[in-house]
Amino acid sequence: MRTNGIPKIERIQPSAAIPGGEITIHGAGFANGNRARPAVHFGTMAGSVVMASESMVVARVPDGAEGGTVRVHAGHAESQPFPMAIGALVADNLHPVANPAVDRAGNVYVTFSGQRGQKVPVSLYKITPNRTVKPYVTQLLNPTGLAMDHDDVLYVSCRSDGTIFRVTPDGHSEQWIEGMGTATGVAFDRTGNLYVGDRSGTIFKIGADREIFVFATLEPSMSAYHLAFHPGGDLYVTGPTTSSFDVVHRITPAGEVEIFYRGLGRPQGLAFDRTENLYVAASLAGKRGIVRIAPDGHAENVLSGNNIVGLVLEPSRRALVATSSALYTLDWNVEGLPLNS
Secondary structure, three states: OOOOOOOEEEEEEOOEEOOOOEEEEEEEOOOOOOOOOOEEEEOOEEEEEEEEOOOEEEEEOOOOOOOOEEEEEEOOEEOOOEEOEEOEEEEEOOEOOOOOEEOOOOOEEEEEOOOOOOOOOOOEEEEOOOOOEEEEEOOOOOEEEEEEOOOOOEEEEEOOOOEEEEEOOOOOEEEEEOOOOOEEEEEEOOOOOEEEEEOOOEEEEEOOOOOEEEEEEOOOOOOOOEEEEOOOOOEEEEOOOOOOOEEEEEEOOOOOEEEEEEEEEOOOOEEEEOOOOEEEEEEEOOEEEEEEEOOOOOEEEEEEOOOEEEEEEOOOOEEEEEEOOEEEEEEOOOOEOOOOO
């Protein structure tokens, strides 16, 4: 391809990232006839170039990157800006271990989970739509999974003692149920039943009357189960094991367990979009970030980032991405399911 000495970007893979993530830029004219390494800018900030050739550049997104474009500089020439979704930091000094939760007003709830048995000053934070971070709940020990019911009441699992807490919109928390083993992932079905993943191998189903059933049994997880409901009613579950070739399980409403996809590294939080694609925080072929798995089982990396533990896809095409220490937001061309539907 002739570029007349001007770098040309043809595509970026993946086309979304948070700071620290690596992307591959495909195109031409990146060497520009000399041995100097090209430069890459994310918005106005320079990223670090990991490797480069005439037709490909691998670059890392810098902290504080803003704007939704990427440019490649080769010598004195510069490519046209190429669109890309880049996550902006919302809050750090957090400790999420699963998906955040979002209410209908746009408030985001995220944990400071702590090490097992560790009491922390603030267990849950509330982040308002204007990005004000507020302490929300104290006293919870190792809060893990978060789920909103149809009335915008938040339910929180605590893995240290197997309890589930109910948190009203004014921040009042009360124990709702106990005895859930090492309670991790939580999710509501369409009729208001709450499902709880005990990482030792059990998925519990709890009715509104708090009657408890064993819904399904799985292989134990080394860290947690993460749960999400498909619009059709099946429950999808991830649970990292010691394998680097982990699976996503699909469980029918009758409790029948099958493998939906095999081949992820350390799969964690998951969510569905409007067209029933599944998004999983995981590694695929050694690349870390968020993996999209189509209904037919085709998988690809769609967002790059390190230490991602959870995500939320909103109907407004905004995404929230939680790492083990921070929360990011990005405008992404992915339409999420209605909140608390």
